[in-house]
Amino acid sequence: MFAPTQDKMARVGENAHKRDAICIFGTGDFGRSLGMRLLKSGYPVVYGSRDPKNSTLLPSGAQVFNHTEALKTSKVIFLAVHRESYDFIPPLSDLLEGKVLVDVSNNLRMNQYSESNAQYLSQLVPKANVVKGFNTVSAWALQSGSLDASSQVFVCGDDNKSKQLVMEVARSIGLTPLDQGSLLAAEELENYPLQLFPMWRLPLTIAAGLTVFFFIYCVVIDVIYPYAKENNDVSYRLAISIPNRIFPNVSLILLSLVYLPGVIAAFIQLYRGTKYKRFPDWLDRWMLCRKQLGLVALAYAFLHVLYTFIIPTRYSVRWRWMHSMIEESKKNKTMQLNKMLSWRVDLYFALGMLGFGLYVLLGITSLPSVSNVVNWREFRFVQSKLGYITLLLCTAHAALFGWDRFLQSKWYRWGLPQAYMLGMVIPCIVLVLKLILITPCVDKMITRIRQGWERKSKIKVCSNKSSFI
Numbered sequence: 456m457f458a459p460t461q462d463k464m465a466r467v468g469e470n471a472h473k474r475d476a477i478c479i480f481g482t483g484d485f486g487r488s489l490g491m492r493l494l495k496s497g498y499p500v501v502y503g504s505r506d507p508k509n510s511t512l513l514p515s516g517a518q519v520f521n522h523t524e525a526l527k528t529s530k531v532i533f534l535a536v537h538r539e540s541y542d543f544i545p546p547l548s549d550l551l552e553g554k555v556l557v558d559v560s561n562n563l564r565m566n567q568y569s570e571s572n573a574q575y576l577s578q579l580v581p582k583a584n585v586v587k588g589f590n591t592v593s594a595w596a597l598q599s600g601s602l603d604a605s606s607q608v609f610v611c612g613d614d615n616k617s618k619q620l621v622m623e624v625a626r627s628i629g630l631t632p633l634d635q636g637s638l639l640a641a642e643e644l645e646n647y648p649l650q651l652f653p654m655w656r657l658p659l660t661i662a663a664g665l666t667v668f669f670f671i672y673c674v675v676i677d678v679i680y681p682y683a684k685e686n687n688d689v690s691y692r693l694a695i696s697i698p699n700r701i702f703p704n705v706s707l708i709l710l711s712l713v714y715l716p717g718v719i720a721a722f723i724q725l726y727r728g729t730k731y732k733r734f735p736d737w738l739d740r741w742m743l744c745r746k747q748l749g750l751v752a753l754a755y756a757f758l759h760v761l762y763t764f765i766i767p768t769r770y771s772v773r774w775r776w777m778h779s780m781i782e783e784s785k786k787n788k789t790m791q792l793n794k795m796l797s798w799r800v801d802l803y804f805a806l807g808m809l810g811f812g813l814y815v816l817l818g819i820t821s822l823p824s825v826s827n828v829v830n831w832r833e834f835r836f837v838q839s840k841l842g843y844i845t846l847l848l849c850t851a852h853a854a855l856f857g858w859d860r861f862l863q864s865k866w867y868r869w870g871l872p873q874a875y876m877l878g879m880v881i882p883c884i885v886l887v888l889k890l891i892l893i894t895p896c897v898d899k900m901i902t903r904i905r906q907g908w909e910r911k912s913k914i915k916v917c918s919n920k921s922s923f924i
């Protein structure tokens with residue numbers, strides 16, 4: 456094995472008056488990037504490698520020894536090696552006594568092993584103080600310095616002093632350490648980088664499901680029906696008309712799904728007469744992804760606005776206008792202005808624009824940079840009060856679009872209602888339930904429950920049956 460010369464060891468000692476040397480086991484991608492960052496922050500860096508001679512890629516200024524010699528130079532050792540290669544660690548157990556061993560490893564799959572890598576390491580070297588951390592930062596981010604999006608470093612460990620030491624190192628290289636508690640938290644930290652948009656999965660699945668459903672539904676009643684009944688081929692509707700039926704309906708349903716769980720939760724609390732009982736898991740999960748549901752709904756609303764803007768430029772629309780004008784002039788008749796229709800169309804657009812404006816406001820206030828500068832009451836005002844107003848405006852916009860079509864049998868093709876009618880079902884349910892909740896007597900009761908009041912009689916009667924509370 457390559458042994459450090461006295462000269463090299465002396466240089467490590469020279470730098471030590473600035474900052475204590477940090478040792479990194481492993482000269483791979485992560486080890487090199489971390490070393491580069493530490494060197495820039497003034498830490499002397501000493502690598503421990505299986506093959507110290509083959510170290511040309513290492514950042515200049517770093518030193519490289521074999522594992523045994525390298526660990527003697529530092530109290531803190533970063534283990535930038537995959538878990539599968541930890542076999543070389545147990546023989547170093549005595550030398551690692553009292554040292555801080557930082558496990559930065561990740562796995563390929565969630566819960567790949569029965570215990571976390573950090574706990575496994577702690578079992579291999581019980582004399583060392585194992586700290587889990589840095590695994591959520593990528594080698595690329597460390598090297599390029601673009602740490603804005605991933606500057607948080609989650610740290611956990613059983614020994615508080617060792618944890619503080621590692622957090623101090625993180626701070627000095629421009630990261631923000633967050634203490635996550637004991638080494639038991641390591642499993643969660645190791646699963647964290649393996650998650651793929653966990654909060655977006657449910658909203659995107661619902662949006663995709665609704666999109667497919669409305670697409671098939673609209674194709675059946677707006678394309679297949681005219682062809683089957685009148686031999687009228689209107690398949691060109693697939694490009695713009697059909698999507699512009701899907702987007703508003705999906706958007707409206709998703710927006711109502713943002714508010715439905717809150718309404719359900721309020722009714723559950725009213726029924727139970729207490730707030731001190733957990734909601735069912737499905738409701739908890741649903742409530743946690745409301746922001747994402749709202750943002751997906753906003754994206755669909757944007758598409759609806761864009762598609763609506765280009766309607767007057769469409770050839771089929773211009774052709775219909777020209778056709779009706781020619782028909783009128785042929786009959787030598789001028790159509791009277793239908794004031795009722797003018798009102799309806801203007802209101803339809805006005806409500807749509809106002810609703811969309813508030814929609815955008817909701818989206819903006821959900822951004823962390825904005826929500827961080829408003830207090831809780833202001834945030835609730837926008838997200839709850841203005842949110843319900845948005846839902847009301849958008850539902851009214853849809854109702855004005857349909858107007859009295861729901862009364863006319865010709866709009867029920869093959870007995871199926873128009874897509875907008877389906878799109879309004881959940882929003883109307885949410886608005887009616889909300890209306891019940893804001894009636895003074897119900898509102899008073901729910902406010903008392905949320906302030907900690909409990910329906911005593913029920914609790915007394917059911918004191919032995921917790922499930923009734």
Ligand code: NAP
Nearest residue numbers: 481482483484485504505535536537540560561590593594
């Ligand atoms: P890597 O490029 O494959 O480097 C691993 C290093 O481990 C090798 O360069 C080697 O260094 C050492 N090694 C390999 N086999 C060994 C063995 N049998 N015994 C002792 N040492 C051995 O991997 P990496 O990307 O740097 O990742 C290292 C660790 O950091 C992993 O646990 C990974 O999960 C974690 N991590 C990586 C990233 C990232 O962005 N890459 C991000 C967060 C966490 P020597 O030849 O010098 O001994």
